[in-house]
Amino acid sequence: MFEFFKKLFRQKEENKENKEKNLISILKNDHQKLLKIYTNINKAMEKNDFVEATYELKKFISEYNKHILLEDTNLYIVLEEKYKNKKQILKTIEKIEKDMNSITRAISFFERKYKTINYENRDIFMEEFKHIGQVLTERVELEEERLYPLL
Numbered sequence: 001m002f003e004f005f006k007k008l009f010r011q012k013e014e015n016k017e018n019k020e021k022n023l024i025s026i027l028k029n030d031h032q033k034l035l036k037i038y039t040n041i042n043k044a045m046e047k048n049d050f051v052e053a054t055y056e057l058k059k060f061i062s063e064y065n066k067h068i069l070l071e072d073t074n075l076y077i078v079l080e081e082k083y084k085n086k087k088q089i090l091k092t093i094e095k096i097e098k099d100m101n102s103i104t105r106a107i108s109f110f111e112r113k114y115k116t117i118n119y120e121n122r123d124i125f126m127e128e129f130k131h132i133g134q135v136l137t138e139r140v141e142l143e144e145e146r147l148y149p150l151l
Contacts, residue, residue, distance in 0.1 A: 041060060
């Protein structure tokens with residue numbers, strides 16, 4: 001009987017590890033998708049193809065929102081539970097989550113601001129778009145190098 005419970009507990013731990021590895025894999029894959037779409041927007045803007053750029057921007061926002069939802073409903077919940085008794089690590093996780101919320105608000109504002117991309121707003125769009133790319137690149141590096149290993 002004792003072996004049964006030991007085996008059952010081990011299976012649950014292995015399933016938990018597999019779920020965490022799978023979550024990391026999905027999140028990293030999302031990062032690659034977002035990078036590809038970001039590149040597509042940039043290429044479209046270089047050709048002044050505003051229709052394509054607008055289409056890709058909508059796709060980018062959609063993928064970004066799915067990614068954030070996954071982080072909010074899985075990643076942060078798992079990390080906060082795992083480190084609930086380690087105040088310093090928990091504070092770091094909460095700060096990273098709060099920073100991500102600020103980035104999300106900025107991206108949401110950007111989306112509303114550029115419902116239409118054209119010659120008139122092209123230069124300011126590109127300036128702000130490059131800044132978003134820089135912020136997201138730094139964020140992806142932080143997540144993949146410091147946050148995901150905590151799982």
